[in-house]
Amino acid sequence: MSLSAPRGGRADVVEDWTSAPVLESEVPFSGRIFDVRRDRVDLGEGGVVVRDYIEHPGAVAVVALQPFDGVDHVLLIRQYRHAARGHVWELPAGLLDVTGEPPWQAAARELAEEVDLVAGQWDVLIEELASAGAFPEPVRIFLARDLSDVPGEHQHERHAEELTIRPFWVPLDDAHEAALAAQISNSAALIGVLAAHAARAAGWATLRAKDAAWPAWEAQRAGGETAPHPT
Structure with a gap:
């Protein structure tokens, strides 16, 4: 059946951010960073269903790009993540947990706090949802350029997992190969490195x-x- 599905182009690939009607909603678990919400949702032809999902404030991540000897390098950080039980390569990143703070300013704050850098040029690179069905954490990934160090007296004091952060500059081409x-x-x-590599190939037009x-x-x-709450 799918071989006979309609065909189209880029202009047709548009997501619709209209919510189905929520008949009832509750929060069976509330945590320090995220909550679990349970909704009764009217899917129309699909009937009424119950869906559990993670409510998350959203996050930002930063592809910090700096040329060294004429070669574009991206800053990766290695950090311990207990839920994953390992030290993983990441981008500087953090939560959108400050009321009223624009996402790009949150990204600038995280870049300074995690790796002691400020950027003179900010652009949106790409966005993602971690898992739209159950953990729809919206993440906006920025490209940061024109970098400089945070003065020593203004550097952030790190605690807990942040103390394990190890910054590491990698040529963008090498990071792309490592991702693949x-x-x-x-x-x-992964998404940030792949997107930056593709965007550079397009002359940053994206x-x-x-x-x-x-x-x-x-x-x-x-x-x-x-979202309504049951009385």
């Missing part, structure tokens, strides 16, 4: 303004604010 060779497993790092609209994040924020 399964040497990088973190989704934001980049968007640092404050470009972010429909996936806005849809989840609106849903979290308006």
Whole structure:
């Protein structure tokens, strides 16, 4: 059947961020970073179903790009992640957990806090949802360039897992090869490295303004604010 599905082009690949009606909603688990929400959802022709999913504030990640000896390098960080039981390669990243803070400013804050860098140029590189069916964490990945060090007296004091962060500059081409060779497993790092490599090949024509609209994040924020609770 799928071979006879409609065909189209890029203009047709548009996601619809309209929520199905939520009949009831509750939070059976509330955690430090995320909650588990349970909704009764009216899918119309698909009937009424119950769906559990993770509510998450969203996150940002940063592809920090710096030329060394004429070669573009990307900054990877190795950090211990207990849930994954390993030290994994990531990008500087963090939660959108400061009320009213624009995503690009959150990215700038995380870049400074985790690796002591500031950037003079910010662009939106790409976005992702971790797992749209159950863990729809919206992540916006920025490209940061024109880098400089945070002065020593303003450097962030790190604690817990942040103390294990090990920054490492890798040529973008090498990072791209490492991603394809399964040497990088973190989704934001994989997507960021692959997207940066492709965007550079396109002359950076795919980049968007640092404050470009972010429909996936806005849809989840609106849903979290308006979802009804049983009385």
